[in-house]
Amino acid sequence: MAAQVRLAALNAPTVPPEPEVDDELRELEEISRSLEGHTLSAATRRAYATAWRAFEDFCTGHGLEALPAHPETVRWYVAWMSTQLDDDGVPRFSVATIRQRLAGIGERHLRGGLLDPTAHRGVVDLVRGLAKLRATRPRRKRPLLLDDVVRIIAAMEHDTYPGGVSATRDAVALWLGFAGALRRSEAAALTLDRLELHVVDGVHVHVGASKADPENALPDVVVLPFGSSPASCPPCAVHRWVVLLGLARQDDARTRRRGIMQQLFSYGLEEHVCGAAGSTALISSADLASDAPLLRATYRNRKDARIHARAVTGDALHTMLLSRMVEAGMNPAAYGFHSLRAGHVTQARRNGASTEEIMRAGRWSRAATVDVYDREFNPAARNSVMRLGL
Numbered sequence: 009m010a011a012q013v014r015l016a017a018l019n020a021p022t023v024p025p026e027p028e029v030d031d032e033l034r035e036l037e038e039i040s041r042s043l044e045g046h047t048l049s050a051a052t053r054r055a056y057a058t059a060w061r062a063f064e065d066f067c068t069g070h071g072l073e074a075l076p077a078h079p080e081t082v083r084w085y086v087a088w089m090s091t092q093l094d095d096d097g098v099p100r101f102s103v104a105t106i107r108q109r110l111a112g113i114g115e116r117h118l119r120g121g122l123l124d125p126t127a128h129r130g131v132v133d134l135v136r137g138l139a140k141l142r143a144t145r146p147r148r149k150r151p152l153l154l155d156d157v158v159r160i161i162a163a164m165e166h167d168t169y170p171g172g173v174s175a176t177r178d179a180v181a182l183w184l185g186f187a188g189a190l191r192r193s194e195a196a197a198l199t200l201d202r203l204e205l206h207v208v209d210g211v212h213v214h215v216g217a218s219k220a221d222p223e224n225a226l227p228d229v230v231v232l233p234f235g236s237s238p239a240s241c242p243p244c245a246v247h248r249w250v251v252l253l254g255l256a257r258q259d260d261a262r263t264r265r266r267g268i269m270q271q272l273f274s275y276g277l278e279e280h281v282c283g284a285a286g287s288t289a290l291i292s293s294a295d296l297a298s299d300a301p302l303l304r305a306t307y308r309n310r311k312d313a314r315i316h317a318r319a320v321t322g323d324a325l326h327t328m329l330l331s332r333m334v335e336a337g338m339n340p341a342a343y344g345f346h347s348l349r350a351g352h353v354t355q356a357r358r359n360g361a362s363t364e365e366i367m368r369a370g371r372w373s374r375a376a377t378v379d380v381y382d383r384e385f386n387p388a389a390r391n392s393v394m395r396l397g398l
């Protein structure tokens with residue numbers, strides 16, 4: 009008899025019977041169910057879904073569990089977000105965005121009946137600290153203007169052997185950063201055949217795919233124009249360097265040395281060597297028909313001025329600029345290779361360039377990025393204070 013009762017209990021329907029409630033309660037129940045779906049606006053729900061997907065990706069990428077997430081995992085995620093920069097050195101995630109991402113993670117946990125790891129004291133303190141840190145201005149590389157670039161290049165010993173070899177190369181690197189507004193990785197990645205001599209414009213540089221444009225979908229040709237004088241002439245620098253690259257290919261050490269010495273000792277700033285102003289050009293298009301790197305490492309050997317086949321690194325260009333600044337008697341603190349690109353924007357703006365012109369030269373797709381540079385370096389640009397007639 010007892011066994012039969014147990015069996016009956018087991019066979020009982022698992023769905024609880026409809027409670028006997030009166031109509032009013034039934035109606036309240038319906039209202040409460042419909043309200044549940046409306047506690048989050050559609051926009052917030054989308055933001056939370058995005059936040060959750062991003063967090064899951066982070067966890068997958070780092071072999072961490074996303075649900076439930078340990079507070080330490082969330083702290084790592086916050087630390088990771090806080091260090092992400094876009095290509096112009098601007099933080100990718102604002103503190104507001106980070107808070108929203110955390111809200112999405114918290115909501116997903118609470119919805120699953122789990123403890124909210126983002127409410128952990130360690131996470132809350134971290135975000136608070138980050139907000140404080142971000143409230144102070146980020147330190148941006150200061151711009152190098154045209155006079156600075158000319159001064160740095162003039163301080164190099166171009167007409168000595170073998171020091172003139174790296175000086176010739178570094179002048180090209182500086183003009184690529186300043187006139188071409190190239191990032192250091194872009195300058196380091198150039199090959200000879202990315203350069204094209206142009207009778208009217210000077211030199212065209214096809215930048216190619218880059219961190220900012222991995223698919224190479226944006227217009228990517230920058231111009232190194234003829235300078236008004238040889239001292240500020242990027243094409244002259246290119247011609248001098250490519251000639252050295254040719255001479256350095258000589259197998260015989262003596263011939264090589266003699267050729268390079270001759271070239272370096274004839275360095276002069278009285279005349280262009282790029283074909284401008286009726287001058288004779290040192291190189292022709294045929295000298296650029298090679299996929300070898302443009303900016304290459306040089307041997308530091310007093311007796312021989314050989315040039316490596318491998319390209320310089322972006323980091324090396326950065327270090328080079330700083331030491332060249334010291335040689336020119338300048339303080340390199342707060343400067344970097346990016347100072348050349350920032351300097352291009354600043355100099356061009358001061359000379360009256362429009363946002364559209366700057367976007368084109370810097371290969372930016374958003375005017376907002378140019379605004380960032382203006383706010384930092386050109387407080388007088390497009391500022392009505394300049395129209396007060398003071």
Ligand SMILES: [Zn+2]
Pocket residue numbers: 234235237238241242243244245280281282283284
């Ligand atoms: Zn020239």
